[in-house]
Amino acid sequence: MTAVLTGIRVIDITNVLAGPFCAYQLALSGAEVIKVEVPGTGDLARQLGADPELSRQLMGASFIAQNGGKKSITLNLKLEGGKEIFRRLVRSADVLVENFRPGVMDRLGLGYNALAGINPRLIYCAISGFGQEGPMREAPAYDQIVQGLSGVMSITGDRHNAPYRVGYPVSDSIGGLTAAFAISSALVGRERTDEGRFIDVSMLDSTLATMGWIVSNYLIAGVEPEPIGNDNFTAAPSGTFRTGAGLLNIAANTDDQFAALARLIERPDLVGDPRFLTRESRKRNREVLTVLIETELRQQPAAYWEDQLNRAGVPAGRVLNVPQALDLPQIAHRQLIHKVNVPAIGKDVSVVQGGYRYSDADVPSDLRPPTLGQHTDELLRDLGYGPEDIETFRSNGAI
Numbered sequence: 001m002t003a004v005l006t007g008i009r010v011i012d013i014t015n016v017l018a019g020p021f022c023a024y025q026l027a028l029s030g031a032e033v034i035k036v037e038v039p040g041t042g043d044l045a046r047q048l049g050a051d052p053e054l055s056r057q058l059m060g061a062s063f064i065a066q067n068g069g070k071k072s073i074t075l076n077l078k079l080e081g082g083k084e085i086f087r088r089l090v091r092s093a094d095v096l097v098e099n100f101r102p103g104v105m106d107r108l109g110l111g112y113n114a115l116a117g118i119n120p121r122l123i124y125c126a127i128s129g130f131g132q133e134g135p136m137r138e139a140p141a142y143d144q145i146v147q148g149l150s151g152v153m154s155i156t157g158d159r160h161n162a163p164y165r166v167g168y169p170v171s172d173s174i175g176g177l178t179a180a181f182a183i184s185s186a187l188v189g190r191e192r193t194d195e196g197r198f199i200d201v202s203m204l205d206s207t208l209a210t211m212g213w214i215v216s217n218y219l220i221a222g223v224e225p226e227p228i229g230n231d232n233f234t235a236a237p238s239g240t241f242r243t244g245a246g247l248l249n250i251a252a253n254t255d256d257q258f259a260a261l262a263r264l265i266e267r268p269d270l271v272g273d274p275r276f277l278t279r280e281s282r283k284r285n286r287e288v289l290t291v292l293i294e295t296e297l298r299q300q301p302a303a304y305w306e307d308q309l310n311r312a313g314v315p316a317g318r319v320l321n322v323p324q325a326l327d328l329p330q331i332a333h334r335q336l337i338h339k340v341n342v343p344a345i346g347k348d349v350s351v352v353q354g355g356y357r358y359s360d361a362d363v364p365s366d367l368r369p370p371t372l373g374q375h376t377d378e379l380l381r382d383l384g385y386g387p388e389d390i391e392t393f394r395s396n397g398a399i
Helices: 018-028 052-056 061-065 080-091 112-118 143-150 170-193 203-209 212-219 255-264 279-284 286-297 302-311 322-326 329-334 376-382 387-395
Strands: 009-013 032-037 071-074 095-098 123-128 197-202 238-242 247-251 316-318 337-342 347-352
Touching (some): 009 018, 018 095, 018 123, 018 170, 032 080, 052 061, 071 376, 080 112, 095 170, 143 170, 170 197, 238 286, 247 302
Antiparallel strands (some): 247 316
16 A cells, blocks of 8 residues: 655654654655765764664664664765765755754755755755744753753652653654654645745744643633642542552543542542532642542552443553553554564664554555665665766765
């Protein structure tokens, strides 16, 4: 079956996470993604991850995580030979993604205006910490910096230990997803106009945009968000509860769900208690209600209550660690984890696919991450360069 983005060529000139994650989403949808890397070292993520041996081989676990299914070409964009090849590659492309600081590509003579002049249909997406304009445009940005500046850390944790960083690079990931969405939208728009465009993605903007409920409580209701740990600020009892064995998330957000929970734990009297009659009164008395519920939940393990509560129409789920989450039968059924053989490192590796499925298109069959420069000669031949040209580029350091 034909993949959704079959025939779309993407130039991925990004490093580490936000940009590579964006381009990986496009690869999962069937686009041909060509990763342009610095000769000799490549993407910094090739040296990152929990397996030192893979990092030594420039195939770090962090690189493998979001570069499956791409092709790798090495180009030195500081040399005219590398720029010549890059421009020819751009002529054949539909999309370019970069995550340099604002102005870097312009200084190389490879910014949007220059490239649009040779390919007016090019969709050029620049991902940066704070956007291409504004007083912070030049500031360096890493995920944790953006988490702190966005307010995410201020509401993560509880009143005793906040602020806390979210346990994975959430701002990088959100920035990548935002870029992939914007690029996909631009590709649809190009079908109407036959023209490319420039896309400016800010990790800070993207993160704040996903904080809609939190931000609106301040902008609209004038309520400054506070860290409330594992409790849900919109309702009670809704949050994380201790059981006889393990933690359990319960989302009894409606009166009916609260009543069902009370019946199941054999405390129907809670429904008529004046302290718990309404959503707002339950929120005001959240702490005492949690104690009363946990007293009953301690009679059985979390797995028991998860099953019973869901059967009763009360959303509930155990709090799992990452290995337990990956071992869920649901994950296996959805085939989220894809095993690929990588001859360069002599073993199979598992990669995570996207969180979506198309009804009439399979996931690309080849999700092997490329070794550094693996496809350089192949792509140069595809661009029309002969063996002597390639040898000249190699000898002068352009590739």
